[in-house]
Amino acid sequence: MKTTYREALRAGLRDALLRDERVFLMGEDVGAYGGCFAVSLGLFEEFGPERVRDTPLSESAFVGAGIGAAIGGMRPIVELMTVNFSLLALDQIVNNAATLLHMSGGQCHVPVVIRTTTGAGRQLAAQHSHSFEGWYAHIPGLRVLAPATLEDARGMLWTALQSPDPVMIFEHGALLGMDGELADDAGAVEIDHAAIRRSGTDVTLITYGGTLHKTLAAAEALAAEGVSAEVIDLRTLRPLDDATIMESVGRTHRAVIVDEGWRSGSVSAEISARIMEQAFYELDAPVGRVCTAEIPIPYAKQLEEAALPQVPAIMAAVHDVLGRMSTSVDGVPVLAETH
Amino acid sequence: MSPVEPMMTTEHARHLQHQMLRIRRFEERCVELYSAAKIRGFLHLYVGEEAVAVGVMEALAAQDAVVATYREHGHALARGVSAGSVMAEMFGKVEGCSRGRGGSMHLFDVATRFYGGNAIVAGGLPIAVGLALAAKMQGQPIVTACFFGEGAMAEGEFHESMNLSALWRLPVLWCCENNFYAMGTALARSESETNLAVKAASYEMPAWTVDGMDVVAVEAAATNAVDAIRNGGGPHFLELRTYRFRAHSMYDPERYRDKAEVERWKERDPITMLEARGLVDASTIAELEAAVSAEIDAAVAFAEAGSLERIEDLTRFVVSEVGAP
Numbered sequence: 087m088k089t090t091y092r093e094a095l096r097a098g099l100r101d102a103l104l105r106d107e108r109v110f111l112m113g114e115d116v117g118a119y120g121g122c123f124a125v126s127l128g129l130f131e132e133f134g135p136e137r138v139r140d141t142p143l144s145e146s147a148f149v150g151a152g153i154g155a156a157i158g159g160m161r162p163i164v165e166l167m168t169v170n171f172s173l174l175a176l177d178q179i180v181n182n183a184a185t186l187l188h189m190s191g192g193q194c195h196v197p198v199v200i201r202t203t204t205g206a207g208r209q210l211a212a213q214h215s216h217s218f219e220g221w222y223a224h225i226p227g228l229r230v231l232a233p234a235t236l237e238d239a240r241g242m243l244w245t246a247l248q249s250p251d252p253v254m255i256f257e258h259g260a261l262l263g264m265d266g267e268l269a270d271d272a273g274a275v276e277i278d279h280a281a282i283r284r285s286g287t288d289v290t291l292i293t294y295g296g297t298l299h300k301t302l303a304a305a306e307a308l309a310a311e312g313v314s315a316e317v318i319d320l321r322t323l324r325p326l327d328d329a330t331i332m333e334s335v336g337r338t339h340r341a342v343i344v345d346e347g348w349r350s351g352s353v354s355a356e357i358s359a360r361i362m363e364q365a366f367y368e369l370d371a372p373v374g375r376v377c378t379a380e381i382p383i384p385y386a387k388q389l390e391e392a393a394l395p396q397v398p399a400i401m402a403a404v405h406d407v408l409g410r411m412s413t414s415v416d417g418v419p420v421l422a423e424t425h
Numbered sequence: 426m427s428p429v430e431p432m433m434t435t436e437h438a439r440h441l442q443h444q445m446l447r448i449r450r451f452e453e454r455c456v457e458l459y460s461a462a463k464i465r466g467f468l469h470l471y472v473g474e475e476a477v478a479v480g481v482m483e484a485l486a487a488q489d490a491v492v493a494t495y496r497e498h499g500h501a502l503a504r505g506v507s508a509g510s511v512m513a514e515m516f517g518k519v520e521g522c523s524r525g526r527g528g529s530m531h532l533f534d535v536a537t538r539f540y541g542g543n544a545i546v547a548g549g550l551p552i553a554v555g556l557a558l559a560a561k562m563q564g565q566p567i568v569t570a571c572f573f574g575e576g577a578m579a580e581g582e583f584h585e586s587m588n589l590s591a592l593w594r595l596p597v598l599w600c601c602e603n604n605f606y607a608m609g610t611a612l613a614r615s616e617s618e619t620n621l622a623v624k625a626a627s628y629e630m631p632a633w634t635v636d637g638m639d640v641v642a643v644e645a646a647a648t649n650a651v652d653a654i655r656n657g658g659g660p661h662f663l664e665l666r667t668y669r670f671r672a673h674s675m676y677d678p679e680r681y682r683d684k685a686e687v688e689r690w691k692e693r694d695p696i697t698m699l700e701a702r703g704l705v706d707a708s709t710i711a712e713l714e715a716a717v718s719a720e721i722d723a724a725v726a727f728a729e730a731g732s733l734e735r736i737e738d739l740t741r742f743v744v745s746e747v748g749a750p
Contacts, residue, residue: 154555
């Protein structure tokens with residue numbers, strides 16, 4: 087069936103609410119408003135205000151309430167409107183959700199799912215556009231998911247809800263309107279492995295979330311140049327699926343990581359280090375990276391576009407690791423940092 | 426509205442005195458063991474505040490849940506976490522109530538529904554909201570008691586949690602242990618409104634100020650509040666005025682308060698105040714002291730005999746193990 091990323095997310099929510107009476111959705115404007123980005127539209131009417139629960143603007147308290155309700159036997163889905171707002175709940179996510187199991191010597195399980203919208207690309211400027219999933223991927227005790235496809239948007243939630251531990255799902259805002267075909271019987275998907283979205287032999291492109299589709303577009307353009315690029319969609323940022331990455335790099339001997347987070351201390355930095363640790367002698371070139379320019383995301387369209395990883399920069403980074411021309415593509419200056 | 430004290434029987438007074446003595450003597454032993462380097466890290470003593478935990482716990486039932494702070498030895502003991510498992514936790518042993526992963530500040534015991542041991546000031550309040558929300562959604566007559574110091578009332582999480590609990594009429598008993606100092610900062614130096622019950626009452630919930638040095642008054646107030654909460658009355662707030670006789674932790678020169686002030690408060694020691702009611706005679710107190718001493722000796726022996734977690738198991742309990750619920 088034809089659907090969108092937004093509708094796939096909604097189908098996942100509806101499915102979870104139907105299947106398990108312990109599940110409820112809680113967050114700012116998830117109910118009567120229908121969700122800030124219309125993801126939960128219609129669920130309030132279908133499931134009522136108890137199970138599709140509007141909250142005050144109290145990120146810390148309602149995330150903590152999700153943690154407490156999880157300990158108390160429920161299966162809460164907590165929605166944080168955007169990743170920037172998640173910082174207001176950082177205490178609860180890091181000091182409690184990620185920590186209680188260990189601090190209690192294995193007694194206190196926290197089966198909460200926290201969803202939020204991440205990423206730039208919609209001219210929402212510097213307080214609604216960042217990509218902090220890499221920060222959360224730094225935290226032991228959290229599982230961090232980044233659906234980039236309709237299948238994952240539809241299917242990751244139910245699997246996350248089966249986890250006895252906290253799971254964070256980062257849904258990319260720029261993908262909400264993405265449409266495509268989804269199988270009528272699409273359902274839960276596994277969340278343990280990265281996926282190879284395109285096979286190739288010359289270079290491995292590693293990415294996740296909103297940059298998957300730019301990376302696939304770059305791979306397509308590279309194919310026209312005779313470069314065969316493999317594209318890995320990480321899907322899960324913690325724990326990372328090292329095996330899939332190393333197996334691919336072991337075949338292609340070159341890697342470029344595309345990450346909408348800032349370069350310093352990013353998911354891309356972590357993956358680059360792991361490739362160095364685990365596959366150094368397989369490499370024919372240093373690992374390349376395409377990340378967001380290290381500035382708060384600007385409003386103006388041309389500046390925002392220039393700040394983010396784009397197809398020309400991804401192609402340029404691939405050219406670099408292949409030892410080819412690197413400074414421009416089709417006369418377009420490469421502004422995103424590639425070194 | 427002021428709570429009516431229940432008729433106090435000799436037997437019940439004996440029980441309350443026993444519970445307070447257990448906490449007092451346990452912590453005194455902890456100080457010795459700290460000096461002997463058997464216990465390390467931070468050690469926040471509850472000495473002087475025992476009537477609060479003991480009085481509130483008396484009002485709770487087995488199915489109720491408790492969330493406490495990093496000064497929670499007394500709450501754990503009064504809730505029924507064994508002295509041996511608490512002491513073993515301080516010793517960092519596997520037999521500890523948190524397997525030695527938490528220490529003094531993070532005592533947990535899911536069996537008695539004791540959910541920590543939270544060392545972020547006000548960090549436990551949202552969890553109490555959630556425990557109460559779960560109980561309400563499940564239709565269970567469970568009350569969640571959440572303890573926090575008055576320092577927490579300057580945190581945003583306090584206000585967010587008051588609002589959510591009142592907005593959703595959740596079964597929470599908020600227990601503010603006002604010992605007048607947030608670490609070393611006096612109440613009047615950190616709060617524009619020092620009448621704390623007034624702050625809570627602004628969230629449309631019943632809020633009382635209680636003499637936290639009088640265990641009978643605490644129990645009476647908590648019992649009234651818990652009954653009301655269990656009957657659907659929504660959250661209630663108790664400001665329990667108390668005093669910490671000892672330093673904030675083991676590294677505190679106490680430059681911020683007068684010795685004379687401390688001495689004045691010691692005249693209202695909750696243990697001697699209950700004694701003064703004349704319900705428990707000297708020979709009974711001697712019996713209780715002997716029983717407590719034996720219990721603590723056994724707890725220390727249990728902790729000493731405990732085992733250390735193997736280094737091979739260092740990374741356990743970061744994620745749940747197979748078969749977890």
